[in-house]
Amino acid sequence: MQILYDGWSLSRAPGSLAGLHLQTLLSLLPSAVDAYVALPAPAAVRLPAAIQQKVRPVSPSPSAHLVWQQHMLPALAREMQAQLIHLPHPSPALFSPVPVVVSPTGMSAAAKPRPRGLFERLRDAMAQGGMARGAWLLWPEDLPSSTAGVQRLPPAVHPAFRRLDQEPIEVNERLELPDTYIFYHGPSQPDDLSRLLGAWEWAAAPIGEQYPLLIAGLDPVSPASFTRLLDNYDLQETVRMVNPQSIEELSQLYQGCAAFFYPAQSDPWGEMLRAALLYEKPVVALETPLSGALVGPAGYLVPSSSNVERGLGAALITVIVEESVASGLAAAARRQTASWRLDDFPLQLEACYRQIIDSSK
Numbered sequence: 001m002q003i004l005y006d007g008w009s010l011s012r013a014p015g016s017l018a019g020l021h022l023q024t025l026l027s028l029l030p031s032a033v034d035a036y037v038a039l040p041a042p043a044a045v046r047l048p049a050a051i052q053q054k055v056r057p058v059s060p061s062p063s064a065h066l067v068w069q070q071h072m073l074p075a076l077a078r079e080m081q082a083q084l085i086h087l088p089h090p091s092p093a094l095f096s097p098v099p100v101v102v103s104p105t106g107m108s109a110a111a112k113p114r115p116r117g118l119f120e121r122l123r124d125a126m127a128q129g130g131m132a133r134g135a136w137l138l139w140p141e142d143l144p145s146s147t148a149g150v151q152r153l154p155p156a157v158h159p160a161f162r163r164l165d166q167e168p169i170e171v172n173e174r175l176e177l178p179d180t181y182i183f184y185h186g187p188s189q190p191d192d193l194s195r196l197l198g199a200w201e202w203a204a205a206p207i208g209e210q211y212p213l214l215i216a217g218l219d220p221v222s223p224a225s226f227t228r229l230l231d232n233y234d235l236q237e238t239v240r241m242v243n244p245q246s247i248e249e250l251s252q253l254y255q256g257c258a259a260f261f262y263p264a265q266s267d268p269w270g271e272m273l274r275a276a277l278l279y280e281k282p283v284v285a286l287e288t289p290l291s292g293a294l295v296g297p298a299g300y301l302v303p304s305s306s307n308v309e310r311g312l313g314a315a316l317i318t319v320i321v322e323e324s325v326a327s328g329l330a331a332a333a334r335r336q337t338a339s340w341r342l343d344d345f346p347l348q349l350e351a352c353y354r355q356i357i358d359s360s361k
Helices: 008-012 017-027 062-079 118-132 190-207 223-233 247-256 272-278 289-298 308-321 323-337 342-359
Strands: 002-006 034-039 052-055 084-087 100-102 136-140 151-153 182-185 213-216 239-241 259-262 283-286 299-302
Touching (some): 017 247, 034 062, 084 342, 182 247, 190 213, 190 223, 190 239, 308 323
Parallel strands (some): 002 084, 034 052, 136 151
């Protein structure tokens, strides 16, 4: 089976939700798949040797991204006679010469940023049209969905996050990690970062000196913009952005943290919460239907309200200060992940691909 994957995120934002999910997909591909990745620039991360990379240089502008999704990807699929296009985001072309399958990141309407410019609004509108025209939607089997006709698959987590007893790789010297820290890895839209830092304001004074907040995955955010945001909150002493250069380095950040902090909308195929649970880390997160199903009793979930930032900060303090709470969440994480059929994902993905290809003939 010849499958074309949209690798825009691997060039522009490899630490993003879409970037991490696509790296997971490419690491778990069944042997029957001949995988091609379309890239607008050389990949910013190392890809498996079997993956065939198709670089078609375009600028990172919103207008170029629109042309990439609506014209260049379908044209490349037609050129290479692909049987499927697989997208790690719900933004298919309005017209595609081959079937499109979507394993969505950024699916939640509440999590999606409002389109700002003309081309972003056009891209959003055309993506909605593409989804309505019959894109196949893949969804984790353990999460609820309000969309009819979704294809259910076992959850997927990158293999680098699945070895609790693995030998640590030498990344601490380069990243200069503190002995104890709280970790955030998630979306980096302005609303997400404002909630994150607003919540951290409540927690920083009691615990920030011994447990600073480390943040990864903010590829779309320039260091200068993030520094200005920190200045606005006066949190420069207890917050740091880190830049892991591989999945293995990212896994070390998860493995070494005292708690995983995720005050953002949950994402169906975003593997951040799953990675934290596999490492049996206490999780403090925003309560949503997806996070409730995914984390269950293994997380300290805070419902949205007018005082959500204060509630998130208080929950984080509780998890750090009260050892019994942290150990209880870790034990719940072991129970929560015991039912995940992670090894079944490649075989089920192959079956799903074959079903879609056969039904589209």
